[in-house]
Amino acid sequence: MASKMNYRGVMAGRRQFDEQHTLGRILDVFWHQGYGATSMQDLATATGVQRGSLYNAYQDKESLFLRVFADYADAFVADAGTALDQPDVRRALEDFFDFTINSMTRGTPARGCLSTKTATDTQADAEPIRAAIRGMLDRLEGAMIERLSRPDAAGRLTVPPAEAARVLVTMTRGTVVMERVYQDPERLRATARSMITMLLAGHREPAVT
Amino acid sequence: MASKMNYRGVMAGRRQFDEQHTLGRILDVFWHQGYGATSMQDLATATGVQRGSLYNAYQDKESLFLRVFADYADAFVADAGTALDQPDVRRALEDFFDFTINSMTRGTPARGCLSTKTATDTQADAEPIRAAIRGMLDRLEGAMIERLSRPDAAGRLTVPPAEAARVLVTMTRGTVVMERVYQDPERLRATARSMITMLLAGHREPAVT
């Protein structure tokens, strides 16, 4: 039952580390430091798992990144979809931007946005990584199109839903960059509100309840 | 007159390299590789100037970056201002986005946007660097506010000039990220046109001549 250790303190045979916990830590390190600036040693230190064990379990840094990025992307898209699922369009879009802004300003120092950091990281230009980011943004755009196509939104937009969705997704990427530069969440929210006003400037603005 | 070489091939006494040419090369390397991923050795190799000479002339990597970034920012803001200086607002904004898109898609592979790469580079988080980026974006925003405040624009905007300027600058940053991910300049231009339509959706759209 109880694991024994050999003369070097080695326990072996089955995986010794809690995978969920370890992957969570690893996501955190990538998120804060960025893909390119993170070494396998950084991950080993942060998790308490030896470098060799990580190589053994996950092949290499790229595979490990893709593994944790998938979890990150799933959670992000799901939460964004939840935020968008509001009866009032303006409210839905505000919640959407609030979610993205809160996500990137969390942590000390603020961790920023993993997908954007990775997208602009010259050391993360492998095709599988870029494909993963594309996949996430495509899903995000899809969720946005769905929301903007609902009856309550359609008549109020200054451009068609598909165009609007692309603008909004692009805008969230810009917001991420501005966060890095100005470190001012309130400023980001204000800019997001301006964006929403532009989008909904078209027609019949309902009274705010 | 003619420089002589010592037994090691050394020429010394005055600066041996063409500073303009060297700084141009260095800007290019930073632009393509990003600040964090660029080593002093990379710069030495790219310019043909020895590592020690670069240290001697420019102190360290950060100072060198700030030096070439200043030139880059000056040129970028000036060219953006030129693009904005069109009689028709829509045309001005289209030219503005065309300029930024052309700037980032130039080169093979496309070099992207230096300020955005740097803003999201975790290894470029020193305050002087962040201040330099802020300075450039502030100037860009200023030029945009100026253009949007002209009589021909004021009446057509769906939000006030200062708000619109901030949205548009943020949008250019987002465009940069989308370029990295999708590598499709035409897509970027289409998104920019949608953005402009949203902004100008307010009132009296003049006939296109």
Add this chain to the structure above:
DNA sequence: GCAAACTTTGACGATGGCGTCAAAAATGAA
């Protein structure tokens, strides 16, 4: 109970980065 498969560990050599330094030589001012 035995053998095969798996995990952990520490070490290996190669590579490359960093910032510094002294030697060598050319320049320009006194």
Add this chain to the structure above:
DNA sequence: TTCATTTTTGACGCCATCGTCAAAGTTTGC
């Protein structure tokens, strides 16, 4: 002419990273 200044060069020591590997031990299946 002389001498202080400047520039270039190659080498220095230190440290981190990389991917791999064999040894050791545990677990599982037979």
